[in-house]
Amino acid sequence: MKALEFRGVTKTFKSGALGKRVTALKDISFQLGEGEDLAVIGPSPSGKTTLLKLIAGIYRPDKGDIIMFGKSIVKDLGWARKNTYYISQQMQLNKKLTVKEEISYFQELFKNPISRECMEMLEIVGLSEKDYGKRIETLSETQITILKVVLGLIKKPKIMLMDNALGEIDQKVIEEFTDILNSIEGLTIIMVDRNINLLNRICEKAMILVDGKLMDIGRVKDILSDYPYKYDVEVAWKHGVDENEIARLGYPYQKVGGIVRYYLKDKMELREIMEKIVGEMDKIMQAQVSGIDLEDIYYWKIYPKQLNEKNK
Template sequence: MAKILNIQQVAKSFKGGTKKIMVLNDITFEIESGDTFSIVGPSGSGKTTLLGLCAGLDRPDSGTIILCGEDISKLNEDERAGLRNQKVGFVFQDFQLLPTLTALENVAVPLELQGAKNAKSKAMELLDKVGLADRYDHYPSQLSGGEQQRVAVARAFSNNPDILFADEPTGNLDVTTGENVVELLFNLNKELGTTLVIVTHDLELAQKTQKILKLKGGTIVSQESGKQW
């Protein structure tokens, strides 16, 4: 199968006062198209930093990141943004919905920005897929945490992404609601063939993915197979 993400010897540091703090060092792994993949590790191990690099939100200090066939370390900010808009989806722990827009409008906005025709009808189809067609006219404040995250999932799939990055997608949800959101992500992965990359503290969730990458102190301590969904 084709590699959708290829990370080779990536390192990333940040300045902390006068010191340089190494956050990631010598990170190498690959993800095949259509796979489910999780990144786990304790707080401060570099998980979210790695996710940001993989998705082209930031650049590494050194190493190579090839995302959807593009060497993103060689792209400028506008080019990386263009690649993300066309081929990448995101789901965050804190939902990141626009509070002044309805569920339908939150999902439709990315479609409208891409110049899609019938953005509203496509957004309704996506809300229907996540079981929220009857809540389309509700604002985020009128929705439960689980419903907000399902809207966020619908929005993440609005550009029919090749790869979706989920950063602690169940972190703000109770167990049952979190399981429902996870089931939704995996079902959409199967139905649409979207590669799924999850950053999580939840080892039970990680075990549902095909591959598990464990980080500690900014380095890879293991890569293993999960049980799969």
């Protein structure tokens, strides 16, 4: 069953004292099946948050239609609000309340009990039932982040919208947390997040937005069907290493912040560059190998001009 369909959706906003209209999303069309978890990626600003707020029924499009489980939410924003739950980085909890008081409030609000999966999520961050008496102000950032997700899941939404909501989650709990989240039946997740590891573990599909336009959507391997590389090696060079030394490894590379990503076409090239890296370890702080993932989509599709292919 189709969970969601955008039909030529455009959204604009007034900007500045003169009221000039700025286009946040332009003529967006796509479909998403029930249970297909989607990562929305792109530079900022590109319309990612606007997309999520349109789905949540917070915004109404200027043009086009949005169909959710067979019904137009443009004609009935209440349908969107009934079937979705939107979590953002800005969402605040009352820090003077206890965990139990927050859970009880949401149970009463949505007329649902807390599920086994939600209790398991809390347990992996050290919040078993005996800890529900703790005040929110005493919790760690990771515990608060997981609690926000749990409170949303009490609603039993069909679509969970997460807008950079998991930024404070501890890397140590990502695997267990995402395994539980992925096990919840009937839930479709659409998320924006800077943590590529999280996106890779949760989402099977990706959407690329650039300047408010839909650049691509599909499964990772399908989007990267023309991608010539099979592996990348991320190298953190020590301070003072110049461009010539970076290029000396002899493979296409791209600078991403303080990291240099080298791109390899096969296992032979991977072995060769690792041998060269071993020979340069006095100038390198760290090197890490990975296969094709959402990060490759981001840098291959969105920032291709930054790829130095002189040594290809």
